Amino acid sequence: MFGIYLKRELSRRKKAALVIAMGLALGIALVITVNSVSAGMNQAQDKVLKSLYGLGTDMTVTKAQSAPKAGSSQGPSFKFGATSSSSSSQSSDRVNTQGGQALASSLVTKVASQKGVSTAVGALTLNVTKVDGSFTQGKAKSSTSSGSSSSQQGGPGGGTNSGGTSTGQPQVQGGGANFNVNSYSVAGIDVTNQTLGPLSTSKITTGKTFTTAQTNAKVAVVSKSYAKTKKYKVGSTFKISSTKFTVIGIATPNSSESTIDVYVPLKQAQTLGDSKNKVTTIYVKATDSKQISTVKSTIQKNISGTTVTTSADLASTVSGSLSTASNLATSVGKWLSIAVLIAAFLVAALLTSSAVSRRVREFGTLKALGWPSRKVTRQVVGESMVNGLIGGGLGIALGLLAAYTVTAISPKLTAQLGSTSTGGGGMGGGPGGGQGGPGQQATSNTLEIALNAPVSLTTIALAVGLAVTGGLIAGAMGGxxxxxMRPADALRSVS
Structure with a gap:
């Protein structure tokens, strides 16, 4: 009886049922879309952090660069020897540590022994500035002029010969210098544990990675973009400060562009940077990802003078369109979806209540025939629940369509990371090198991320729950x- 009556009433009121269902569907679709986009934002931020930290890295330990002493210059200096040849090629590499003050390698073991730390690996980041080119020697020439009087006197540096010809001061003509400047980053990694550290952000797509036996080998892995720029292939060779390295692999970043151009064994990097037994960054993996803040406090307490940065700390420095869109989805999007959902619930409840008011004769007659109030209420709630489920189905379909559209379009978002300090500065020209400007040059990493909108089963379950809730709210008010209503109301409504 209940099912037959329910079906007949919904068939009679298709338009009203569709209006209620569509109101709920729009609110539910908006909730699904916002939740999916927010999940995509979180995934994008995770990609940004993994591109720097690498998969499995929970925090890094560094030390801030100390202020330069008064009167000291931290700028790059290049010195070239003078030769007597008319044209001479010159080349010089300046290698300096990047990313903060160097730490003793022994701190890696100390960090690894802290409570809550699973693994710790040290890395040394270098900045290499290569200047190469050639000088061309100028030639001195004297200018001469003839005079009409033999008594003409020459000026300083000049003279007058007996024929009245004046000899001018010699001038240098021609010559000059033509130099190219190439700056790139080098990371020294612990080849015995490559699951943490800079190289863990990439995968080897050509060639091979380091072996545990190559702790001090003159071999290198280069990033895909740098290899393309320099036209390096597996087997190519290049020099850093007169040390010849052989390319054994090409690394492709897991997401976005790599911030490192060349990877070499840690010992080789320490030799290049004149930083024996030194590292600039210690990568740390915690035993429990839920206790990262506790591990951070422990390391800072037991190892003074260091800066411990977690992925959460790094996330706060991310700016650009990714950060803007994430904040928009989190604040405006979620509040907007909640407001629309509440409005949809209220509209459904009001429409259901209004429909009940127009069915005074029907419900009054049913009560006169012996239907108890609970049976009438059940009938109204049942109709509202069906409307809610229909609205939920439509809302899920619309939400999935919107999420699929976002994923298909994959809009590009940029993530700009907080600036880091590198050795740099301007360079002076001329033989003998020159002093540069400030010793620390701010650089920032801008990464490009494609936005997706994944829909999880949790989001679908939330949509079903909202549909049921909307039906219950509307049914409760109508019921x-x-x-x-009393049976007498039906008699008064009879015309």
Missing amino acids: WRASR
Whole structure:
């Protein structure tokens, strides 16, 4: 009886049922879309952090660069020897540590022994500035002029010969210098544990990675973009400060562009940077990802003077369109979806209550025939629940369509990371090199991320729950009003 009556009433009121269902569907679709986009934002931020930290890295330990002493210059200096040849090629590499003050390698073991630390690996980041080119020697020439009087006197540096010809001061003509400047980053990694550290952000797509036996080998892995720029292939060779390295692999970043151009064994990097037994960054993996803040406090307490940065700390420095869109989805998007959902619930409840008011004769007659109030209420709630489920189905379909559209378009978002300090500065020209400007040059990493909108089963379950909730709210208001009707109301409504 209940099912037959329910089906007949919904068939009679298709338009009203569709209006209620569509109102709920729009609110539910907006909730699904916002939740999916927010999940995509979180995934994008994770990609940004993994591109720097690498998979499995929970925090890094560094030390801030100390202020330069008064009167000291931290700028790059290049010195070239003078030769007597008319044209001479010159080349010089300046290698300096990058990313903060160097730490003793022994701190890696100390960090690894802290409570809550699973693994710790040290790395040394270098900045290499290569200047190469050639000088061309100028030639001195004297200018001469003839005079009409033999008594003409020459000026300083000049003279007058007996024929009245004046000899001018010699001038240098021609010559000059033509130099190219190439700056790139080098990371020295612990080849015995490559699951943490800079190289863990990439995968080897050509060639091979380091072996545990190559702790001090003159071999290198280069990033895909740098290899393309320099036209390096597996087997190519290049020099850093007169040390010849052989390319054994090409690394492709897991997401976005790599911030490192060349990877070499840690010992080789320490030799290049004149930083024996030194590292600039210690990568740390915690035993429990839920206790990262506790591990951070422990390391800072037991190893003074260091800066411990977690992925959460790094996330706060991310700016650009990714950060803007994430904040928009988190604040405006979620509040907007909640407001629309509440409005949809209220509209459904009001429409259901209004429909009950127009069915006074029907419900009054049913009560006169012996239907108890609970049976009338159940009938109204049942109709509202069906409307809610229909709205939920439509809302899920619309939400999935919107999420699929976002994923198909994959809009590009940029993530700009907080600036880091590198050795740099301007360079002076001329033989003998020159002093540069400030010793620390701010650089920033801008990464490009494609936005996706994944829909999880949790989001679908939330949509179903909202559909049921909307139906219950509408049915509760309509049922309450229907339960208050008396059989006499039906008789008064008879014309």
